[in-house]
Amino acid sequence: MIDAPSDGETRIVSHYPPTILELIHRIGKLPGIGEKTAERLTLHIIGASRAEVEQLAQALIAVKEKTRTCRQCFGLSDEPLCSICADPARDNGQICVVEQATDMVAIEKSGAFRGRYHILQGALAPMDGVGPENLRIAELRRRVDSGGIQEVILATSPTVAGDATAAYLARFLAGPSLKISRIACGVPMGGDLKFIDQATLKRALDGRHGI
């Protein structure tokens, strides 16, 4: 029995069989995917080869089953040690500290860094109950204490929480032979000064350097 359409959503989706509705519903739950896109993707799936759909379903399950955090840097990995930590060609003297594994990927894409990483898995947020003990700070301290590290680059986000985390780490890790640096904050490349927010402009001016 088809019920009379009661609202907009019911009208849109009630003309498909239940299995198709279920897939539209599941795909529509993904972030940034609206109902129209979910419907379009579902119709593509119906027309796609069975092998293709099975590979997609298996890839979904495999990611949940195999993805873990690297035991050294706490980045995403499907081995106990991630490919960067396991790479003998990278510089052991520098550790770049980031909040999330995705930040590490962004820096890797830039190609500007050839050292090691440490993923904090968040930033300090006392109001939300996130203290130093909730981040991978003790593990970072152990890596620094184990020797061989010349520089720790604090690449947490230039937000209140990221800045506070960087300030905390600078104090916590401070040692006689360790250089601690913070990534520069300023006007982005190609940015039009008249559209840059005031806080960024202030940082760019404060961080000016001689040429």
Place this chain on the structure above:
Amino acid sequence: MIDAPSDGETRIVSHYPPTILELIHRIGKLPGIGEKTAERLTLHIIGASRAEVEQLAQALIAVKEKTRTCRQCFGLSDEPLCSICADPARDNGQICVVEQATDMVAIEKSGAFRGRYHILQGALAPMDGVGPENLRIAELRRRVDSGGIQEVILATSPTVAGDATAAYLARFLAGPSLKISRIACGVPMGGDLKFIDQATLKRALDGRHGI
């Protein structure tokens, strides 16, 4: 071993473990989903609950396993007979002929039709080798011949192929007691005349009716 980035694509994706890359690759193959969106969705999947991901994977497989064409109208269904063909409340005297199951869904959403459907599964395209025998035209003929049908509404697309298919069907199905009609083609609701293409305007003028 991480190879040196050779091109843009390699740079973007080579910083994830293989299982994650595989999922980004699989999601990126879906229509309208670019690499950035595939990456974003994959990171969402990694953070999602295992149950949620399994339900999505199962919904994908279920759609491929259970979706079939209705034995009467050839629309999408997960039963031998689709919900519209099985609905005793619908008008048996009218058959609306469309090219694809998605066209049927669009008409159902409009709520303007309470009869039955027939999905041709395409339109005539002699240049591409699609003749009447490749469409569900014989099956439509059988439904009309079985009696009880007062009107066949030809709702193929207003394209060259759709118009040709409608013209063919009008001749092929013609009978003394059967009304055959074609959906109106003209200016869409809310359309601004100065932005409407000339072919549509010509159709709108040709199809004018007294008020």
